[in-house]
Amino acid sequence: MGSPIDSWIAERSGLGHPVDPAELAAWQGLRLREALARAFAHSPFYRRRLSGIDLEGGGDRELLERIPFTYPAQLVNEGPAFLCLPPEAVARIASLYSSGTEGTHKRVYFSAADLERTVDFFDFGMRELVEPGDRCLVLFSSRTEHSIARLLETALARRGIATIIREPAWGASEALDAAGDCDCIVGMPAQLHYLSRLAPRLRPKTVLLSADYVPRSIVGALEAAWPCRVFSHYGMTELGYGCAVQCAGREGHHLRSLDHIIEIVDPNSGRVLAPGNEGELVITTLRNEAMPLFRYRTGDRSSLCAEPCVCGSALPRLQAVTGRIAGIHEAAAVGCPSIHELDELLFSIPSLRNYEARLGGLPSAMQLRINADLEEGGEPEAIERRLRERLPPGLGLELDRTTIDPIRTQGKRRITREMEAR
DSSP states (O other), X not given: OOOHHHHHHHHHHOOOSSOOHHHHHHHHHHHHHHHHHHHHHHOHHXXXXXXXXXXXXXXXXXXXXXXXXXXXXXXXXXXXXXXXXXXXXXXXXXXEEOTXXXXXXXXXXXXXXXXXXXXXXXXXXXXXXXXXXOEEEEOSSOSSTTOHHHHHXXXXXXXXXXXXXXXXXXXXXXXXXXXXXXXXXXXXXXXXXXXXXXOTTOOOSEEEEOSSOOOHHHHHHHXXXXXXXXXXXXXXXXXTEEEEEOOTTOSSEEXXXXXXEEEEEOTTTOOBOOTXXXXXXXEEESSOSSOXXXXXXXXXXXXXXXXXXXXXXXXXXXXXXXXXXXXXXXXXXXXXXXXXXXXXXXXXXXXXXXEEEEEEEETTEEEEEEEEEEOTTOOHHHHHHHHHXXXXXXXXXXXXXXXXXXXXXXXXXXXXXXXXXX
């Protein structure tokens, strides 16, 4: 009983199977103290941040809550100061553009051992989806060395599973050609939804949705179009890509607990919330060699579930991520649904393959512009009716038909702002 991630935790920690939650928490506490000591000794950033804080006394929970939060802006402004290794020991540097900070980016550093732990997590996390002899198509990322696609390819190869990775020039046609004989397809939700509308007769056994928020409407659409099992995964580059993945029960996400401590905090006060309460996802890395992160504010909204999983696991799980907190607040400020709410509203429309959303106009007269990729014969009126039920009277609406191939247009979904001056 239990998920493959439980087996990974048991085997790699020596705690035995089934893993006792209290024993795992104690194991994490020891790793936390080791990580703090190492960061204080080797990271200029954390030496300053942790100076004057009692890193020895009290219980593990009290210690964790004494640590100040780490923010994405600090990675942008002080990235190299996080490093705990000499530059020559860094195996990969990933650059990420920071939302809301035009022209700046975060640099995330990994050692070879950091990357190997991700490969090991992927190996176990994919065991519910594929088996030796299967073929897997990966539609996001690239063949760049140490990219998430290459790390997944390495993990699957250890179990005799072949991997096809999307080429940069691919569009939907090339992706469908590659998917024809694949047992599993891994991609962003909008990518897989688009392919299911173009090719409803495709028959993958499993689908893994990752790299963006996963709308329930897309999960339902995929299961209806392709009689397959749809799984979801949550991860961030800053955390070593992999973080939490569903088991066969698909009720919550099993956590990468050997490498992370997960907290849910009130976005405004920073107060830690009990399981079942939704707030901001905060993550502490336990074994990162190159770039440790303590109490990192992800900006994602979710909650923890402490109830046992249907698979038999008694370990805490992460519920679905329900959006970016900043995006939700920005949209609400002008009376517009967030991109995640729009996805839930619109992707359940059978004739809609994809769409883009833009906010424009004067601040006093905002307008939501939807560019919709519809099947032949699809009616824009269905979209308008669905939106009119949700939009406030003062928010204008404009609809246009277009073609939007998400295989070519990689990236997380968002509402583009087109503010006009008075």
